[in-house]
Amino acid sequence: MLTLPRLAVAAGVLLALMPGAARAEFPDREIRVVCGFAPGGACDIVSRLIAEHAAPIFGQRVIVENRAGAGGKIAMEFVARSAPDGHTVYTCAAGQMSMLPELPGPPLAVDPGRDMTPLAALAVPNYVLVVPADRPWRSMDDLIAHARANPGRLNYGSAGGGTMQQLAGESFKHFAQLDISHIPYRGAAPAIVDLTAGRIDMMFTNLADVTGQIQGNQVRVLAFSDDMGSEQFPGVPRTSQTWPDFVVGGFFGVCGAAGTPRAAAERWHDAMRRMAANPAVRERLLSLGLVPRVEGPDEFAATIARDRQRFGAVIRAAGIREE
Template sequence: MRSRVSWIAVTLVTLALAALAPRSAEAQQATFPDRPIRMVFGFAPGGSGDLAARLLADIASKVLGQRVVVENRTGANGMIAAEAIARSPADGHSVLFCTTGNMTIITELPGTKLSVDPATELSAVGQLLRSTFGLVVRQQSPWRTTQDVIDAARAKPGTLTFASPGVGSVQHLSGELLSQKTKTSMVHVPYRGSQAAILDITSGQTDFMITNLGDVIPHIRQGTLRLIALGDPLGRQFFPDAPMIGDVVPGFETYAWFGLCGPRGLPPAVVQRWEEAIRTAVNDPQVSRKLLDNGMVPAFQDAAGLARTMDENRRGYREVIRAANIRAE
């Protein structure tokens, strides 16, 4: 009898604990965040991406009720930061301020050694902004339209040069995409960073560059560079009357984005809280003004939207990379 009573007691306790388990999980999600949060960015302080991360962190601190600290962990084209977040608990207290490059290009670039796979070990949380692109030439260039650039490339195959801040950058793949879609032969000239590339365009060492407007708007306004056309419609926030590259080259579109990613398996309730924080930042007039002043366009996407964008980016970049036989240096 005593044995039977003990068995019944154990069974009742087990059933009670099982009933409470889901509530405990829900309670944990409901209390997010319960401590300070770190937002890891894979590049050095001082750039436009770092500025955007800190703007988001300030707003998120208010929305979430906990301090959000930006941590710069540089190296390996942003992959050291990506690995740190992929290895973190999936509770929302550690997130990655992620970019086009370290979430979509690096996964498709042969020769890249990845410590983690962003496509499977990280997940989208939401997009904060787009970095819109444009085709620029030096002010003294005879070219004034996209068609002029294409005609020049066809007239002298293999001689027209386009600059980029490095192999596998969005700028590099944008130039390759233009070459592929127009069936022309152009020469890629990689530099160590955007400023060195822009300097050589203004001095006539290279012919053109398709790059983010944030880096070249001051040069365009000062008259040292000429904007030929835009890579996506959001660029009309800055240059309302500028034509699109896609007007001449059907299907051409290029841009970069910044947003938040997290470890795989983030609870939906945590993702929703972060989406709220990102949306609030995008709708904040001061944040929007600071982003626009630095050549970036506030552009919210929820987790599902950013996940679709990343899938589309990977497919598109994979095609360009394979067609041009690009490998990591």
């Protein structure tokens, strides 16, 4: 006669022998890193860096999939509807996770707080105000003076409506009391093409987006809107030095669908830690204006919630709406 403990063991053995009963540990197949913007921008660069260096850590092929459009919402919704197992992740940034939910308008198809699981953060970007190199403005004050003397004549570009670039641009309008127009693009890369060609007047964006253009003397940095600044540009001011509430920065990390197991999140956290400890990865991030800052699932979720509260206050004060 089987005792209760022996019955439990026997039941466990039978369950394990049943088809599909055993769940494989993450990762057990190819991994997809989904970027919500066109190739060439900061999101794409970070996605490919993650894919390259996560593959040997996970022992699985890692591919990047660009699903551009709607300020990153298309990609976010795709990942939110994917299996919550850690094999399909979203290269998430503050614009989608903390800003979009605070913008007035129709409810989002995907609520990041409800439908996404923060897995791990990798880095925080320097955020810069840049202008074409052929413009005469040598400082933020020069630009503001010109914009005020020519109301309605200047414009700024962004990676699309509802992006961090729009939040920064509209914040600039609000705090500096300027009349400038918003020109949304389908990603940062095409906006920067027009910026370097002089077809738009200015842009707030990740330093990673414009590192090459700065080095090639195609664009000029006038200010940082993040709260860090950069040793690469010691004389460039931060917007918060003039307007204390004007702080627009962000983060890059990976998020999965709601319900992603904690074990998968911890594996992603471990992968990010190992990547950031790799001198080649660290040097690459810093060269792109990205400061390594790894956070696990709980700390990353707290960062997202804090930024959502902070950006929401700016959005309401400036009357910002998604275009």
